[in-house]
Amino acid sequence: MLDVVAREGLARAGRWDADGEDVRLPAVLHPDTQRSPAPDFAQLTISTDPLGSAATIRYEGTRLTPEADETGEGLSLPRALIYPGGVDESLQKAADELNREEAPIQIVHDPAEVGPVTGLLVLPRAREVADDAWRLAGFLTTARRRAGPNAVIYAPGIGRPDQIALAAYAGVDVFDGLEASLAALSDTYSRVERPEGSAPPEHPACACPACRDADREGWTLDRLREHNRREQRAEVRRVRQAIADGRLRELVEQRVRASPAHLATLRRLDEDHGDLYERYAPTVREDELPVVGRRSLSRPEVTRWLDRLETRYQAPESARTLVALPCSATKPYGNSPTHQRIRPAIKHNARGRAHVVTFTSPLGAVPEELELMYPAHRYEVPVTGDWNEREEQVIRRAFEAIWKNGGYDQAILHVPPDEADIVEEALPRAERTVEPGERPTDDEATDRLGEAVRASVGDDQAIARDDMFAEHMDNRIDWQFGPGVADVLAEDTWIRGKYPWLRLMHGEDQLAMIKPERGALTLTEPGGRRLHEATDAYTIEIDDFRPKGTVFAAGVTGASEAIRPEDEVVCVHEGELRAVGRATAPGEIMADMDAGGCAEVRHRG
Ligand SMILES: [Zn+2]
CATH class of the missing domain: 3.40.50.10630 (Uracil-DNA glycosylase-like)
Structure with a gap:
């Protein structure tokens, strides 16, 4: 099971229960061999069985399923299929077919062939497109969209520190730890701000244990590999934190400046897949949106603004x-x-x-x-x-x-x-x-x-302040919920309070209020009732229960695709209002999610 606690772009931060072991995502998958043991801090390793062709994924240093081939249980996959080398296409296709059936790990070469996956999805061809700006964006985005919200995506060949933020933003959950070792073998010192890395510096600025030792006693292959792994791990942690803080896009924009190829990939994500990213982007944020550079002009929140001016907006x-x-x-x-x-x-x-x-x-x-x-x-x-x-x-x-x-x-x-x-x-x-x-x-x-x-x-009739305020309130409602909703939500209402602390009232019943730090309207239960009457665009269909606090995916049977994270929503069972709250996931994935929260509710119907 996968418990996503934060999302940004197509990236997720959370916990993945991998065959009984808890893995924090995004994560690194470290190969674990006698010549090149996985680092102590590895939470996810892949270990080769020297006697056979099967590689076994294991966690926290414990081999879970040494005989996976016979039992068909646990997490194992044939090594040749992760690192395909010269395997020809018909064999790859045949392997895809074999792996399709309920396997705990799916290996799919062509993203267009990916179906909904629960568990680990391996994209062996990620290595081929990792530095191909024109193909990478479509490759990763297509895989993520088709695999659905329950897939944990592993991209072999993607794991250089400079690649991690961008690939996470495009939907990769698990990165390749082998990249750190390969860089060390070619005498390359990994640097997150330099895709090509550098020669190992005589007096490194990095404070990791390997660099401290190297500063005193010089570089060895082990020290170089350890530094590279720590540089990779530090970036994965930074990405995890950035997702939790809602700051991944800023980190990505910062990283892509180091590489024209990354910049081109981000441009493709924005221009070719902007609609998808818009559906995942929150509609409310309480802290400021930093606009750091030219790519910020294309971030989903910005393109959505213009789109809504053109499609939802009506001047007073x-x-x-x-x-x-x-x-x-x-x-x-x-x-x-x-x-x-x-x-x-x-x-x-x-x-x-x-x-x-x-x-x-x-x-x-x-x-x-x-x-x-x-x-x-x-x-x-x-x-x-x-x-x-x-x-x-x-x-x-x-x-x-x-x-x-x-x-x-x-x-x-x-x-x-x-x-x-x-x-x-x-x-x-x-x-x-x-x-x-x-x-x-x-x-x-x-x-x-x-x-x-x-x-x-000129001689136009004067408009009373209250009437102007009412028109402005109607506009906010239609901006937030779509054209025409104000006709129902604001019918026979008045506005209480001093701008910006405005409340929409029907008689003495409050329907909605503006909290200046959120900007958008927050609905009460009677307000939710009116929203439900006006439109089903902000409706989550749930099973027969009375939600309290978090509405989990297990209880959701359907949701409007118009819902964006942070939108005000109503939870409904067979037409009956059960709760009012805010969405915490995009509507389009709610019904498919196996686990995790879809909404936080305040009022029960
Ligand atoms: Zn270091």
Whole structure:
């Protein structure tokens, strides 16, 4: 059984019960032979039987199944099939067939032939594609997607420290310990920041026991192998921690900078398999999203934002004037000193008819009512005002989507002139209110903005604050749950509280609230009832029980594929609401999972 405690991308951190032994994932599989014994710290080893052709996987130094071939039990696999060498394709295919039937370990050469697997899946061809940027992304992603959530994937040939973060992100759970020994045999000193490694340094900076000994007494093969293994182990631990912290993507972006091939692989993952990664990416995060480099523009949370602007978003009904404001380092924008100096000029002149949209990268544009939503509410990005072509394209598409999905008469660009240049063509009727040489916060500029807003709303009927707040709340609901849900969830409601601590009320019953640190709406039980009435897109079907705390996979019979980790969900049995909570796994794998949590529930129906 596999107990996943954290996920990011296609990577998982957790525990795998491998034939009675507990293995922490991601892990390294170490070959254990007389000439090259596995290290003391190995939690997973593979040991060759010198008398036969079978290699036996064993754990914590105990051989579990020395006669696996006869009994057909335990974890064993034929050595030749893991390291195929010159084995020809028809033999490999035949081996795949033999291994397909309920074997505790499946060996499949072609990822397109992988079926759902429970237990260990070995991908012997991983070695061939390990450094082939064009094939690796598709190879690993396809295997992970087809093998399903219960497969523990072992990729022989992938185990160099620099490869581990990226391959884990693409779904590999178990790495090849042999790589550390092979590097040592070719007199290579492993370095996580250098794919090619280096010659063993005379005075290594590394503080591992082997390096300390080598510093005093010089290098031996054993010392080099030990350092290489420790470098590998350290990276696996870093990856494990990064998955638990939700920081694996940052680690991957950092690692790929060391190698054009890795960078190309990540680009393929983002561009060819972005939809899959989006379905696994959380919709809420309480800490900030660090945007570290150009690859961050393609991370799933960022591409999802633009996608939802284009497919889910509808500008507030009564907004007549779109006012574009510049980005600021402080988020949410409403709290930024820049915006606090500019916004009164809008508020005092708009009579509720203006709609503030912040010009930003990498998200493109952030409408004011979505400022609290992840990742708009918190992301770290240097505000340089220096946009590359791709960023400009995203900004234009975002504004275009907002304009098209609204009933605006006019746009006012209260951004520096070079930013106005970028967005102007996306907005048919745009007026500039910042002159060359001015800053948007200058008095002359904000006065001009106030006049432009006043003129643009003209004689339009004023919109009451409560009505504007209600429109904004509807937009948050539809953004989170899909178009049309607000019609049901917010019907006959009012809003209590001071922004951003807003509560959606029906009479004196609370339906939902915004916690500023989460940004998204959190539902109460009556709120969950309304969500269930409005849509089945956030529904988990469960067996006949009353969930409390964690809803485990064993009790889940089905789930909507629209569910992303951290989404608000309802648990339902045969149409009856049983609980309200948040998802902890992507909806598309919930019904297939053998173990692990699918949701954490707060309210019982
Ligand atoms: Zn060392």
